[in-house]
Amino acid sequence: MNTPPSSPSPSPSPSGAEHPDRTPVRVGALVPLTRPGWTESGRHLLAGLELAVHEVNDGGGIGGRPLELVVRDTAADPGRAAAAVDELAGLGVAAVVGEYHSVVARAAAARADALGVPFLCSSAVLDALTEETTEWVARVAPAQSHGWRIYGDFLLGAGRHRIAVATQPSVYWATGTRLLRDHLAPHGGTVVELDAGALTPEALCDALVDHGATALLLLVGMPEPAVPLVRAVRADRRLPEILIGAPAGQPETAEWMAALGPDGAGIPFLRYLPEQLGPLGERVRARLRERIGEAPSFVAFEGWDTVTVLAEALRSHGTDRAAIAASWPYLAVEGTRGPIRFSRPSALTVWQWAWAPVQVADRDPAAPDRFRILHTG
Structure with a gap:
């Protein structure tokens, strides 16, 4: 397991001063876009990720630098996802986001942990996302044990x-x-x-x-x-x-x-939606519907929330991978489905939003x- 430097509170490191040329902050995205993946869920997930990136950039980006999504199709294949994490790490992404299928996300999380790349999982729910406790992985979807007990x-x-x-x-x-x-x-x-x-x-x-x-x-x-x-x-x-x-x-x-x-x-x-969306959720739902051409599923909201959370980590703690990984427990972000904070519920090995509404x-x-x-x- 690749352990980031511990810090009681990661200090901000604005990226604009370090990159006067305004080079993009690249973020890898894992999405099932071809069979045997659940392609409709993948399409909704990607729409949410892309809309949030667009809104981050409309708001000035990350310290003046645009956020850029580097998308890789996992096709529900764990080996393909692990290889994609290797490739994205080599491309210098600040973090990896996304994935819908649990067994695929587990493979991606293992590689991200081994390589020291932050992975913010959007939609996969398997409790054992990693075999051992890791600081590199966080998740906005509820754990399977929580949802399936309900x-x-x-x-x-x-x-x-x-x-x-x-x-x-x-x-x-x-x-x-x-x-x-x-x-x-x-x-x-x-x-x-x-x-x-x-x-x-x-x-x-x-x-x-x-x-x-x-x-x-x-x-x-x-x-x-x-x-x-x-x-x-x-x-x-x-x-x-x-x-x-x-x-x-x-x-x-x-x-x-x-x-x-x-x-x-x-x-x-x-x-994973509340009974009634608040003003933010309603605004995002309308924009997602325009982008997708149909009513967005909860997976699209998970995508939007993922990028919005990561953008806050990048703005407040910088683009260094270890600083991002150390920031999870200090983030407080208003998502489409409620306030998002990360903790470690009993028996889980990753940082978890406990819980999205079910x-x-x-x-x-x-x-x-x-x-x-x-x-x-």
Whole structure:
């Protein structure tokens, strides 16, 4: 682990005096823009990052220097993300931001820690983002254990105690399954795992009937196999009352609705937004909508918040990598979803905003373009 110099309070080091030529402050951005990555989420994340960079530069940049985003497509590939961090470090970026997929962000965080490059993670939630405690990594998305326990509370409140999870091999899905099982068990809840790779959609429906499941959670990729699984369950007359859920957020995307139509509504998912946005959030939402051409997902807000937080670190503590990494616990930034400060909640190895607001929401079956908030935490 590469440890930055410790300091009780990093001292500011304005960059303008050191760079009279106003050379850009370069920041690396990791985003899934091609398959098998969730490209729509990647597009929204990038829109948020880019809008915030534009606004920072409109406000005078970093000590008079423009902020420049150097984007690399991770395509949901951990090896590709690690290589991108190596490349970006060689290009002299002050820090790296972004990433949506947890297993990809974990690989990026490991390389950033090893190389001594600050990494502000935007959207990935896996608790164990690094194996050991690091000063180099911070995160604005809530940890998986926080959000998925809130989802578990929603299931219990809805009277769903016999839970089946359709899952694929992944540390993210496996961790989610364990979190749900541990949270539900003290309340009489059970979780059975169904291998989405080994079972056809029809065979999976048979298993749901055999187990008497009252909810099916889709811990799988999108569009395959999530879309055919939803279609099969919706069409099965034996399962009219089963709740389909997707904690990871697939139903928020326009791609989901384009593939499933009305069948894609009424499927609860996690998203990280307050019940009502404040004036800043509303302003950013309007600008994001102009940029994206559709309603922004929570991932776009995460992107905007990420760059805004990093810009404050750069302005107040300078562009030196070690100074940025040492600044995390001293930052206080107004984000689109509330005031952002970093701490170290129990058992986490990175600096964490504890916590972004959490909702369980779904698309209203009566009007699928409208979202309903079902539970908050």
